[in-house]
Amino acid sequence: MSGDIKEARDTIVQAIKDAVPGLYTCEAHGGRFDLGELKRWSKQAPAVLVAAVSVPSIADDATRIAEVRWVAYLVTRDTPQATRDVAALDFSEALLRLVRKNTWSLDNAQKPERVAAENLYSGNVDRHGMALWAVSWQQGISLRATDIAELADFTLYTATHEVGDGPVAEDRVELPQE
DSSP: OOOOHHHHHHHHHHHHHHTTTTTTEEEOOSSSOOHHHHHHTTTTSEEEEEEEEEEEOOSSSTTOOOOOOEEEEEEEEESOOOHHHHHHHHHHHHHHHTTTOOOTTTTBBBOOOOEEEEOOHHHHHHHTTEEEEEEEEEEEEEEEOOOGGGGGOEEEEEEEEOOSSSOOOEEEEOOOOO
């Protein structure tokens, strides 16, 4: 059993894959990321990484509508067809057109609000030959009743830690189940 927000994210990812040709990859992503991770994604550019970054509010009434803030991070690099900044503009525009008024064929999703695009340019990103944009929107998702017993057990925690220029440390912790 997965939740309504995860289902919406998976549906958004698939809709972007279907509607935006020319992407090398389009995947769900856990959220914001640092330059090290961005460098890894640049190898799969042009890439779109879709994340639910926050739920700033949820209705207290029977509708249980969660206002989900979505971000589709767009990573591009130079190609023979276009420079990274031109490619980023073109893909961002395609995403803006797709997101606007799209309920992703979900019966529990409202029309998007506050649709915007932001250039996340920085000298570090540019020096590594990438362009980074974020297309964001807020969208109400009605949360259906779920029996807590149906939710997946939290049995494994994994994390990657990068401190300064040192080596990357990876943690994998299997949690005891009672």
